[in-house]
Amino acid sequence: MSLVCPVILGSVRSDRQGLRAARFLVRALETRGHEAPLVDPAELKLPLLDRMYKEYPKGEAPEPLERLAALYRRADAFVVVSAEYNHSIPPALSNTLDHFLEEYFWRPSAICCYSAGQYGGVRAAMQLRAMLAELGAPSIPSLLPIPRIGKALSESGDPAEAWLPKAASRFLDELTWYAEALRAQRQKGTPY
Template identity: 55%
Template sequence: MVVAVLQGSVRTERMGDRAAKWVVSQLQKRGHEAVVVDAAALDLPLLDKMWKEVKTDGSIDSASLRMKLAQIAELYARADGYVVVSGEYNHSIPPALTNLIDYFLEEYAFRPSAIVCYSAGPYGGVRAAMQLRALLPEVGLPTIPSLQPIPSIGSSLSAQGVALTQDLAEKSGKFFDEFDWYMRAMKAEREKGVPY
């Protein structure tokens, strides 16, 4: 399976890259192709036009944006699922993550999403996850029932994305099992055709 891993924090001292690296390693262990879509690396402007509008806009100003978004669109066309890695900003979603998600719509259809949330404190970013539960299905990405929170991320994951706690190292398997099941089920149904 092909999985797009959306990383939304753009802060200079962010911890989300630890979580994204950990997610990629967990997916690769299961034989999946995991590709990180990093809002910080992309440096997308604040949404003015969605991908479907940008790709038909012939202006010189949008040529660079078209190139960036075309690469993402190619990945999304192959994707069987999405893992959204989100920190918690003021009990909500990082603005760059929302911006990244909003550039696309049809590309997400009939593919599951899984939420990996984190924070520096004990709650693991679950308040941001609740906001994502509202946003993701609206753009066509139904979320799997389980969440994977990572509390105290600085001491839970190394800079290389290696789990430093027994809970994270040993108890995350069910989360990824569930995500695998949803990807397989939805891929099988997409191959039969979709309602629209």
């Protein structure tokens, strides 16, 4: 069953490594027959949050927000790719996520975290779990941490280590299960 799974990238740095993971996951999702548009804050150039999407009069939100809202309403799940900045998530990721609320409701999320070091960004992932749950898109139990991302993935997102495609496959199997289950429930109605 085909799903819509936006891949939300969290970094805007000029030498960002997360684009490697995002490209890898977009390709892995598309190989499964899913639609996986990349949500890149560097391309969106969203302003710092002053007003949430829902706070604009209908049809008056900035174009990138209108485009994202339409995509998120079609989404079955979200894949979030996060670096670890000072044991937390990047400010660009928080800003990108915080513009919306209801558009996330009743959809699962999956966290791919990464770092240049050996911990793979898991400290940021723990904070991101709480944030995604509060937004209404709770994360699946599994994470996909990618330590030493510069060696694990090429710039184009090709894996250089054998464990990564296998781990990603299990990770996406789990996300697919949750996404299909919650889509079926959303079709029956939601609590509010």
